[in-house]
Amino acid sequence: MNYLRQEQAVLEKYLPNFIEKIDSLSLLEMEGTASPVIKLFKENHGPKLVIPKQYGGHGATAVELVRFQRMIGSISPSLAIASNMHHFSVATLVEMAKNVNGMEWMILEAIAKENLLVASAFAEGRAGSNILEPFLELTPSENGGYYVSGSKKPCSLSHSMDLLTFSAILPDANNEKKIGVVLVASDVDGIKRKEFWGSDLFKASESEEIILDKVHIHEQLVSYAGNLGELDDVQTRGFIWFELLLCASYVGILSGLVKRVLLLDHYQDEDVAEVLYETETATSALEGLAVAIENQEKNESLLSRSLHIRYAIQRATERASARAVELLGGMQYIQNPEISYLYSAVRALAFHPPSRYRMTKNLVNYMKGQPLIIS
Known part of the structure; x- marks a missing residue:
């Protein structure tokens, strides 16, 4: 069959053993809470797909990523949703590494080397709200860095994530609200998971609630500051x-x-x-x-x-x-x-x-x- 042939070729290039390993599973088995698809995605080094080769990643092109996501979506919708959020988060870090003088390149190298999954807690579909306005706010810590409390729901990869990235309102010396991008390890004190997803759809994407209870954020893990409500x-x-x-x-x-x-x-x-x-x-x-x-x-x-x-x-x-x-x-x-x-x-x-x-x-x-x- 010629249908999806190009897409399958990209999947086999970057995740060569994936189709073989899920071949015995039905669609609904792949979509359930006991699904192995995220684990298999990680085992086959899917997390490094977007990362440029200079940082140790696969360096997939944007066209290849379209074909990859299309093929994954045809096999497991839940994995497509979960991997999409990882790829989006990593692609944003890649853009930051090009434009910001920070630690982004080191983080990208760590993600590639350690095969880390990155969850995204950016926009939340709250009725009547502006999606560019962060729902989390950092407060200065007496010991340096910041604290953050709040929650994000839903958040894909809530159980499998190694890192969590989110936007937050930053304290500013001139009392002007700025927006920053924050990255934090998923196992730090104060990060909790709470069941949220009630639908039978996308169960395997692990889209539950992430609760941040006075989580300490190192100041070096807060990236650039932009203007609130404006896209730079x-x-x-x-x-x-x-x-x-x-x-x-x-x-x-x-x-x-x-x-x-x-x-x-x-x-x-x-x-x-x-x-x-x-x-x-x-x-x-x-x-x-x-x-x-x-x-x-x-x-x-x-x-x-x-x-x-x-x-x-x-x-x-x-x-x-x-x-x-x-x-x-x-x-x-x-x-x-x-x-x-x-x-x-x-x-x-x-x-x-x-x-x-x-x-x-x-x-x-x-x-x-x-x-x-x-x-």
Whole structure:
């Protein structure tokens, strides 16, 4: 089968034993709480995928990452969601290493050498809130560094993470609120996990609540300070990476449905082609965005482009998944829980911030010449 051939080649290049090790597992076994997929991802050195070779990583290209996430999504939606958050966090560290004179390069080397998983506690989908406004705030410690208390829910990789990264409001000498990026080991005093995820979807992504109870943060693990509510170049690049890899993951989940359609022999070619048009166009758009990232195109226009692609893919996956399930038939939907699982999982793209409804006016205004506002 030619479908997903390029994507499978990338997966086998970077995780050569992964497919062999999960071959005996059903989709629902891979998606349950006892799933081994995150462990296998780590054992096969998946955490170093995004890290440049100069820091000891695999140095995968942005196009390869799109293909990798699409393939993972077609196999295990939970792993796609979890690995997406790791890759996004590491890609942001890579951007910081390019732009900030700090310890980021040392952290990247440590992640690659020690094969560490990084969880992300950045944006949280709180109704009516601005996703750029941190929900955590650092307070100075009498012994140097800072303390932080609060929680993040949900947070993927909550149990398997080695490091946790998050944005926080920094104390400033001029009483001006700044935003910083914080990195902390997952086993320090004060970090707790609490059950949060109530859905049957994405159980294996370990998306639970992380509680920070007066966790001490060394001042060297607080990276650059930016202005609250404003996207600088580093944050913008991180945002673009997030949208790229998130969309690739969900196109992958859709691809898992489409692959099942291609295995049927009773459909009309024009029916399945209708679904393929949606998935392959979405993939082409993401690969084009990946090339633009590699070419270091202007950040604000690239962010606008990434959001337009994200919302277009959001609608395309809705249409294509509905058509794919229709082609698979009612009996498959009723008797094969994998079909209904994938169908429900695809729709979750709409729940990741920033929502299409909050961004519609902002994107239209940007095209009219106003600054791009993320809300």
